[in-house]
Amino acid sequence: MIAMTAAGIATFAQLYAVQAVLPGLAASFDASAASVALSVSFATAGLAGFVLAWSGISDRFGRLRVMTVALTVSTVLGLIAPFAPDLWVLIGLRALQGAALGGVPAVAMAYLAEEIDPAHLGRVAGIYIAGNTVGGMSGRLVAGAVADVGGWRWGVAADSLLGLVALVVYLVAVPRAVGFTPRSKSTAEPGLARRILTGVADPGLIALYCQALFLMGAFVTVYNYLGFRVTGAPFHLSQTLVAFLFVAYLAGTFSSAVVGRVTERLGRHPVLLACVGAMVIGACALLVPSLVAIVGGLVVFTFFFFAAHATASAWVGHRASAATRAQAAALYTLAYYLGSSLFGWLGGLFYDHFGWRAVVLYVASLCAAAAVAGLGLRVRGVRS
Numbered sequence: 001m002i003a004m005t006a007a008g009i010a011t012f013a014q015l016y017a018v019q020a021v022l023p024g025l026a027a028s029f030d031a032s033a034a035s036v037a038l039s040v041s042f043a044t045a046g047l048a049g050f051v052l053a054w055s056g057i058s059d060r061f062g063r064l065r066v067m068t069v070a071l072t073v074s075t076v077l078g079l080i081a082p083f084a085p086d087l088w089v090l091i092g093l094r095a096l097q098g099a100a101l102g103g104v105p106a107v108a109m110a111y112l113a114e115e116i117d118p119a120h121l122g123r124v125a126g127i128y129i130a131g132n133t134v135g136g137m138s139g140r141l142v143a144g145a146v147a148d149v150g151g152w153r154w155g156v157a158a159d160s161l162l163g164l165v166a167l168v169v170y171l172v173a174v175p176r177a178v179g180f181t182p183r184s185k186s187t188a189e190p191g192l193a194r195r196i197l198t199g200v201a202d203p204g205l206i207a208l209y210c211q212a213l214f215l216m217g218a219f220v221t222v223y224n225y226l227g228f229r230v231t232g233a234p235f236h237l238s239q240t241l242v243a244f245l246f247v248a249y250l251a252g253t254f255s256s257a258v259v260g261r262v263t264e265r266l267g268r269h270p271v272l273l274a275c276v277g278a279m280v281i282g283a284c285a286l287l288v289p290s291l292v293a294i295v296g297g298l299v300v301f302t303f304f305f306f307a308a309h310a311t312a313s314a315w316v317g318h319r320a321s322a323a324t325r326a327q328a329a330a331l332y333t334l335a336y337y338l339g340s341s342l343f344g345w346l347g348g349l350f351y352d353h354f355g356w357r358a359v360v361l362y363v364a365s366l367c368a369a370a371a372v373a374g375l376g377l378r379v380r381g382v383r384s
Helices: 002-015 019-029 037-059 063-083 086-099 106-115 118-150 152-173 190-201 201-231 239-266 268-284 291-319 324-356 356-378
Strands: none
Touching: 002 019, 002 037, 002 063, 002 086, 002 106, 002 118, 002 152, 019 086, 019 118, 019 152, 019 190, 019 201, 019 239, 037 086, 037 106, 037 201, 037 239, 037 324, 037 356, 063 086, 063 106, 063 152, 106 118, 106 291, 106 324, 106 356, 118 152, 118 291, 201 268, 201 291, 201 324, 201 356, 239 268, 239 291, 268 291, 268 356, 291 324, 324 356
């Protein structure tokens, strides 16, 4: 768990390194909110585009080897990113970095499912996701605080150094895998394409992928554009203070770690539906022109997003068969980051053209879509 927490920090500190400095990027490159948000969207799109490839590679060469290569390559690219001469070069580097980073979330849940007793998988998966939230929060805090002093380049560079330290911890701490069995080309088991098709044939799995798609889109939209909201009137917060809004990630760290026990008592679907409803309540609080209300709403929104994510992602590992578990986890990850890249960028268009109220309405609509899609988890005869 130390190794996987370090991997989560290295992954998510770097994946969202620029999110805390988007207002600074907009000022530096004289670009709109939607344009600079592409530096986030292209990274998550690159990740989404390669998760299936990474899952297939991991079936052949091992989960740990894939995660090690992915983290090493992405850290090197992260150290190059601060030297980008213009926005589009930065976006290109971020796309490559995201593609490399895809090797971690694509196989992490499959790795845990192979190494952890099934009775405890939900709880351990929650702890792993809690580590991811620590990475996301610490990366944004570091980048935002450093950028307030030295500009966005120094902020992104500091985040990359944080990723480098986490990579070293991962390499030192990670134990040898004992539950993985390599799949050779000559195996009689289904090929990658067949395993992917199996992963989209189950309506319950499709419903879980939709949770990732819509809820992650809502989550990234809030965190992409809230900084623009609070740096303007009537708040006029500094970049450092905006970065401290990401301390709300601690709520997600807590909820991810404890929601597994709640689902064991109450059931997955009721917990998931309640979390989505609570996200809408938190999002609506962001409309109130009070910093206290915004912080409170952000904490509620973040708490229940990560509770929903931990529930859905662990559910994927539980539903999928052993032969298709890596591909099911990769498809969930694909939907997760497709939601981040597509819906997160579309949120910027709402902000640029219609303002913050439209963004909150858009976020609530995405949550409603997730709730409706979740009805697929209640189909008679579908294994929960």
